[in-house]
Amino acid sequence: MNSIIFCLIITISVALYLWIRKIDEETILIFLLCAFCVMLSISFLEIIAKRYEIFDGIGDLDMSATGQVGDFIGGVVGTLVAAISIVLLYKTLTAQRESSNNQANEFAKSQNESRFFELLRIHRDNVSEIEFEYIENKSKIAKSRHFFVVAHKQLEFAFTEFDEYINHYKLSISDIYENEYLNKLKENKTIIDRNINDYILLAKMDVCYLVLFFGVGKNGKEEIIEILNAKYKNSFVNAIIDFYRMKPSGSSKYHKTWKALIKDNEFFNNYEAIAQEREDCENDETPNNDLAYGYNNQSAYYPDNYIKYYGGHRFRLGHYYRHLYQLVCFVHYNTELSPDEKKNYTRIIRGQLSDYEQILFFYNSISQLGRVWELASNNNESIDKNDHLISNYNLVKNISKRPLVNNIQTQSIYP
Template sequence: MKTFDKKFWIIFIPFIIFILMVIYFPYWVRDELLFYDFNDMGQIGDTFGGLMGPFIGIAGGILTFLAFWVQYKANEQQKDDLKIQRKREYLSSFETKFFELIRLHRENVTDQNYTKFGKTEMEKYQGRKVFRVIHKEFEECYTEIKRFHKIYGQSFMRNQYKNKLKSIIEKNKLNVSEEDFALIDLAYTFLFFGVAKDSEAFLTIKFKQKFNDDYFGKLVTFLQLKPKMQYGKMYNCWKYFINLNVLEMKPIFENIHTNRRVSGYEAHLNHMNFFNNLAVEKYYGGHQHRLGHYYRHLFQSYKFLFNENDLTDEEKYFFGKTLRAQLSNYEQSLLFLNSLSNLGLKWDLKPEINPITNKEIRLISEYNIIKNVPGIQVLDITYKKYYPNVEFEFEDN
């Protein structure tokens, strides 16, 4: 802030003109009144002094005003400097907290590890590579559920759940169906919790109000037939089964599901007792212990940023972009899938409300968190259909 700004000059210039006129006035009087007898000039001087006294008082008042004006501007400058200092101190404090959250996020990524059987041996994945492997497992799970859905997908949802999904779709103006949403929810939830026996009871309770019992019970059994890859012959038997025509798959699976609790039952397929697949470790063992803490921390980091009312929208977006830069493309794609499941709707599609501003906390749309997803879709799940307001990187290209 400048002390002598536009307002100052508007006042000061006329004042200078006035002073110059006052100084010149005696000479003008002298030149004009030379024909008078200067013996009478005493009276003229008294008259002049009487006339000029008020003007001199006014000039003094103006000078006093100008002195106060300068002091006022100095005080304003001091206030602005204090605001700038406080802003800098606030930003410094905020940045310290925010970059600590980023550091913890990076530690969460670094600590990720996943040992899984590859083509011929056990392989260990660490850090960001884990998310790519998990993403691949989602693709497999979703594809297999779609295959199962071709057989048993008629009227699979309960009306209450269907209406809930319809409400979310309409509120967010999405160009998708309730069925699309439900299948993504199923695939991601199975991926997250797994289909082992200790997860089955929990998942049954979780999905009881969403899907028909017969549909969900059969789907759990269907996915439990897929063993870990180290069970080579059993895994190959599953691959043979999943590639059958759906009309061939149905009777084989119906027999296994009906007799799943019968000890010693046999269901021969591809020279194997396919029924034995139910007794070994499952391919979908779950990733709750890997992803649970990861997503909770990431959500709270973005929510912390969103609720900082002393930051401008531009500053918030800058920090949000900085945190997004820590996420690999597959991390962003998995976050997209997480946000479409019942576990992650609060990220954007069913947001929380800020109690102070009464604003919806739509984190993904607000900060374009999934901007750098790989490609334009995951299988037949198109990113833009679910997040039309996100500015995706593939659109720039």
């Protein structure tokens, strides 16, 4: 009995030590099982020694008694050993399975990391390959991230001219939107939750970004009209694109004429007459060409055979945004990544975007081309909150605190 008490004390002490050292529960249970078997064996041997006269009283073994006891112990112990062997075999197989799963997880993680950084490298290459020649007093070339500064400046011009056009013709929401599309916007849960109710501002960011992206050349105009069909009034879309077409590129010899009209606030006084003159010319009628403006009665007319200021950046920005969307979706929809890992990866993506890249990305996400990021699906329905890619990962978090167009803050659209 004393030996059992001693073993019990030792067992409890060792178990407490293992628990304090935060050894896994399975190891502690195996230790306790082994200790129990040892104590059981000791107890059993003590009982056998007392009940059976194994010794003949003078220190010699009684072989007949030991034979019976040996057969009994062999049967019992053999069974116990077999049971313990099964437990240990299960433990070994479980450990092998866990090791195999860990190796598979590590391999999958390594594959994900390799794929992510390869996509990130392609994104950097896309940025470095961007190049745009423009005129600002003299010919210049904007490369890589500097392009986004120049493109943003063009977009700001488009915003200003949009306001001038809307204010001059005193256009209202009903003059701009098709009713069915406007109602879908008003029913969109995301737009309601964000309290976005300035629908003229939404149209402004949408139309101006499309003008920047596609340009207002013949092909660009056709694509914008097709995209905005059944969303905005066709008469409005055609008219405002023709208005943007009036602005020549800085390299055009007519740029000075346009600039003088703007400077003297005579553009809208002559805009419709110039458009009519151009239509007459296309119909093989000789234009009057007697339009005058300003104090020197200079001709306000200039033909439509020039490079447009809004030439478009589709071939610079199209692949850039498609790949950026693919990169973020790779992280967001990856079932092998935990939520924390996804946030860490998207922080790396955000760190690659300059302020002006994020500003242009912000406007892209509000236009028809980029609303699938968060505001609306391709059929103009609201997107599930779990798939709000910009808000969930704070992709425009680093934009400077200064307000953007119409003094809006990015947080008001993407909290």
